[in-house]
Amino acid sequence: MKLQVIRPEDPQYGFWNSRGVNLQFAGKPAGIIPVISDEELAEALQQAVSQKQKLAVRGGGHCLENFVANDAVEIIIDISQLKGIRYDPAMNAIEVRAGNTVGEVSEFLSNEWNVVLPMGEHPDIGIGGHIQGGAFGFLCRRHGLGADFLYAVEMLGVNKDGIVQKFIAKREDNDINRDLWWAHTGGGAGNFGIVTRFWFRSY
Structure with missing residues (x-):
């Protein structure tokens, strides 16, 4: 390639x-x-x-x-060209690729599902770094952080042999990578690997 x-x-x-x-x-x-x-x-x-x-x-x-x-x-x-937003029936969650912006995600959720994630308000903010930093916004005092709605994350990391691997980490208590999911709910961007996809559930 x-x-x-x-x-x-x-x-x-x-x-x-x-x-x-x-x-x-x-x-x-x-x-x-x-x-x-x-x-x-x-x-x-x-x-x-x-x-x-x-x-x-x-x-x-x-x-x-x-x-x-x-x-x-x-x-x-x-990663700004890695875009795509859809409902993923296998995850029962909204799948968002990491190159999308806050504006693109908010518009999709509003138009297609009439729901909102409590995130930042500037439409050009990249969702990748925003979610990993917690995702603060004007709605957070009422609804919590945007990262509170994160159900799963897909990322590329590097194993002990220096080889790139894909990981999927979910919120589920029995998920083998749950600690990795938790680390992406506010632990900061780029600390654990490169996120490729997020899955969100609105509650």
Whole structure:
């Protein structure tokens, strides 16, 4: 599989490197990889791990700290094109791919199901980082955090042999990866792997 790796000499580098909203921070990674599929994401992660490159993941670009845009980051994996929202009957939950924004998720839930998740209000915030940080918003005092509605998460992680693996972690008490699900309900983005999908249940 040949990945698109955008280098500093490429004409589109400026666009992809300036996607963060806080322009106070501007790193200069050696490459930016805008992935368009789960397979590309796995390949990009495997390459970075195998080459021992410090990487960061960018979704909506709304992180106000320099977790992504800093000089130590060598590779940025951009997941903003990994979009899709649907009802998953097997999970009995709404499946949201990690590249979606808060606005896209809110519009889908309102139009299709007449429900809401208590998340942030800015429509361009990436759902990936937002949920993993808890997902605070104006409705939280009444309904709790957006992460409180997280039923399951799919992520790519790296095993002890340095090989990328897919994990699915659910809220169920008997789920073997329940601790991993719990860690994604506010433990911060990018600490455990790269999330590819969330499943939400509205209560």
